[in-house]
Amino acid sequence: MLINVPETVVADALRGLAAAHPELNVDVENRVIVRRDAPVAGQVALLSGGGSGHEPLHGGFVGPGMLSAACPGEVFTSPVPDQMARAAAAVDSGAGVLFVVKNYTGDVLNFDMAAELAEDEGIQVAKVLVNDDVAVTDSLYTAGRRGTGATLFVEKIAGAAAAEGQPLERVEAVGRQVNDSSRSFGVALSACTTPAKGSPTFDLPDGELELGIGIHGEPGRERRPMMTSGEIADFAVNAVLEDMPPRSPVLVLVNGMGATPLLELYGFNAEVQRVLRERGVPVARTLVGNYVTSLDMAGASVTLCQVDEELLRLWDAPVSTPALRWGM
């Protein structure tokens, strides 16, 4: 690993993020990443966070048109309530703060406590829970479905609503609509290695893959001998569509887990698009890249988000963050 010692991995990364992105205000000690112009008068603030190791999620999504702040925890470990409450206070303009929470037990608990702390300070808080992963119900880290790729869609689209000055109830409703309209399915071709452990977090032999993997390497549905990119696309897209029958056009996220080359991700996207064509699902927009990762895990996930005209308009709205930027 390209690290100093496991204990400083998150702090080191925050110092490096600060150096590369002067448009962000990075509080390394308190582990809060805030857009430099926060709070923005008249706008609802969006706050998210979670364990580190999923970069660019969430710190790479802080900026105009998306998150107001992000709180990174230790690797694969929830941030703490004080950290979130501090971030909420830094970004609240008086219009309220929307918490975007991936459905993992630690995150849910800590964001709930942070909401209480923030409300005690007179900050209006609303929450959107992201639980888009159709692979399994309940897992090592979750009661209910896990939150994965749809987080990007929720943060971008609700962030655009907030940037337009929509009120808290409306930004929250948009975020919920995005989550309710999104489903994901992921596969692992290799395990990931956490800095603290220094060796793979689970055992996945060469020549096998795990279907329905979580973003911490939590077990999925089943393990199989290696499949082709086309077979994996069939399995993943059909798993999503089984849970969410095709209706309106979709946003497609073909997301790399970390170590799969972009060359392969684009090839996988070709197969995902083929399956969608065969199933008669119109595609509105496609995003391919490493956005919601799992350290150095090889593999990919597919997220579909069904959009109406309004959600598509908000998706297309300008955004300026380290990892997602267009229109400004």
Next chain:
Amino acid sequence: MLINVPETVVADALRGLAAAHPELNVDVENRVIVRRDAPVAGQVALLSGGGSGHEPLHGGFVGPGMLSAACPGEVFTSPVPDQMARAAAAVDSGAGVLFVVKNYTGDVLNFDMAAELAEDEGIQVAKVLVNDDVAVTDSLYTAGRRGTGATLFVEKIAGAAAAEGQPLERVEAVGRQVNDSSRSFGVALSACTTPAKGSPTFDLPDGELELGIGIHGEPGRERRPMMTSGEIADFAVNAVLEDMPPRSPVLVLVNGMGATPLLELYGFNAEVQRVLRERGVPVARTLVGNYVTSLDMAGASVTLCQVDEELLRLWDAPVSTPALRWGM
């Protein structure tokens, strides 16, 4: 690997790129990626290309403000002259075409032949050779120094000059200035696996790293027991500064080779910035991410580009490509 069969990896990726980026014109059969609005009247066109496996280089850098077209070869294999000549004809507006060529024997030879073909068709051609890697002189694929991370700086900055309507001689001079002002040094923490071979291209035992690696896994200067991120930053930045004594402010590219998590790249950036501070080198801009990769190799490279006010202005100019986008 997330592929169908090795033979279709590049074609599959191009189909997937086309689906995700309707703003590009992707000719899958002839392997040419062109911005959809090409040729752009009154503007010099920029054309690059090289072996696949380094994505987003070059296809991900096609768009307003950067490349007009890119020609991907097979994995780690030069594209062919016909392909380049076809691309040149597609993008030439009459103002001429600048070829950006990484210094690998096959690329140099084939771009030279393509230039002759294009000139036979009445197209004015100029060339910039990129040879920024200070690690070794001559290698498996190169006579002289290898072209690596500086390619991004050359394509972005010369692309901005072209977008302003500067004439061919001037765009070429800007490209050369950028290359002459840039140096790189890379390290590998693991080997990469090509689709055709299906196993690591060289043997790098766990717990060792290769200092001065090339982007195809060509051997570097030396192999050592694993070093910390700080030690690697000291070695890499000092290797660069030994070859190019500190002068004006620099652009910094902290580039991932493919499989190293963004969390680690940002941490490495913190150490790179520390060394630059210690050496008294002012930093103008920093870019961190996977831009000039080597399939699933773990590791990173550091590129410094010394800029004057004019180069910095061109760096900051608007760009809109799949992998690099700001200001538009």
